Amino acid sequence: MKKLTYIQCVISLLLIPFMPSNTLLLAEPTTNIVWNATVYCDESGGSYDFVVFGEALDANDGPPYDSYDVAKAPAPLPPYIRTWFNDNLPSPYDLLWNDYRQYPDTEKIWNLTIQWIPTSGSSPTSVTIHWNTNEVDDSEYVSMTLCNDSGAPLKNMLLDSAYSFICPAYVPQYFTIVCVVINLPPATPQKPTGETSGKIGVEYSYSTATTDPNNDQLFYQWNWGDGAISTWLGPFASGQTSQAQHTWTTKGNYGITVKAKDIYGAETDWSDPLPITMPSSQNFTINEMATFLFNIIRFYKNGYISILFVQISRMEG
Numbered sequence: 001m002k003k004l005t006y007i008q009c010v011i012s013l014l015l016i017p018f019m020p021s022n023t024l025l026l027a028e029p030t031t032n033i034v035w036n037a038t039v040y041c042d043e044s045g046g047s048y049d050f051v052v053f054g055e056a057l058d059a060n061d062g063p064p065y066d067s068y069d070v071a072k073a074p075a076p077l078p079p080y081i082r083t084w085f086n087d088n089l090p091s092p093y094d095l096l097w098n099d100y101r102q103y104p105d106t107e108k109i110w111n112l113t114i115q116w117i118p119t120s121g122s123s124p125t126s127v128t129i130h131w132n133t134n135e136v137d138d139s140e141y142v143s144m145t146l147c148n149d150s151g152a153p154l155k156n157m158l159l160d161s162a163y164s165f166i167c168p169a170y171v172p173q174y175f176t177i178v179c180v181v182i183n184l185p186p187a188t189p190q191k192p193t194g195e196t197s198g199k200i201g202v203e204y205s206y207s208t209a210t211t212d213p214n215n216d217q218l219f220y221q222w223n224w225g226d227g228a229i230s231t232w233l234g235p236f237a238s239g240q241t242s243q244a245q246h247t248w249t250t251k252g253n254y255g256i257t258v259k260a261k262d263i264y265g266a267e268t269d270w271s272d273p274l275p276i277t278m279p280s281s282q283n284f285t286i287n288e289m290a291t292f293l294f295n296i297i298r299f300y301k302n303g304y305i306s307i308l309f310v311q312i313s314r315m316e317g
C-alpha cells in the first residue's frame, strides 16, 4: 500500500509538465487596475499603432517602473507610425506601450509621442488619434484634455473621441493628456460688447467670451438690466464667442452683465456692466408726431373759434 502511494506520487510529479498551465495556478493573479484606455493612432496610408494608459492601486508615477508598464516592441520596417508614452523611466521603458500610474490622484499628465517614418523622402501624412470616451470616463478625473506640445487644449477627451492632424515625417510630435479631478470654474466673462445706445422696440445683439481652465464647454446667462435675465444659453466651446439678443421696451439707462458656468455647474461672477442708453423709440416717434399734429390742428381750430367769438362779440357790441 505504501509502495503504491509512492508510485502514485512519482506518476503525478512526472505528469505536471504536461498538464495545462492554468491548472497549475491555484488562483488567478490579482490585478489592481482601476481603469485604462487605449489611444489609437491611424495614418492615412494604412499604418497604425496604439498605446494604453491607465491607473492601478499599486502602480508608480515615474521611476521605478512597475509590473504594469510595458516597453514598446522594436520598430518595424518603414513605413510605420509609432506611438508611445514617456514617464521618465530608463530604457527600454522610456518608450512605453502600457503606461500605468498610481490610483487615485487629483492631477496627472501623460506624455504622448507620435512619430511617422515613411519609406523614403519626407512626406507628411494625415494622422487621427482616437479613443473611446466611455473608457476615459471610467477614470476618477472630471476633466481629461488632449493638449499640444505647449499645453494648448486640442480636445476634451471625455466628450470628443478623435483628433486629426498633419504629421511631418521623422519629427516626433509631442502631446499631453492632462487629467484633473478638481473642476475649476471658468474665468469671469469679458464685459459684453455691442451697441451702447439705441431705440426701444429694436432688437440688439451683444457678445462675450471666456475660457475654462479644464477646457469644459460653457453656458452663458445675460442680465439685461431691465429686470430680464436670460436662460442659460449654450453650450459653447471654451473661448468661443457667445452672442445673445435683447429688446428693451422702456426708455432708460441700463447695464448689461453676463456670467458663465461650465457643463459641471461651476459658475462665475457677473461680468463688468456694459452701460447702454435707450433714449427713443421708432413707434413712439410716430405716436408723438400724430399727437403733435393733432395739437396743431386743435390749436388752430380753437384759435379760429376764439377769433370768431371775439369778432362776433365786437359785432354784437
Ligand code: CA
Pocket (backbone or CB within 6 Å): 183, 184, 185, 186, 212, 213, 214, 215, 216, 262, 266
Ligand atoms: Ca471647469
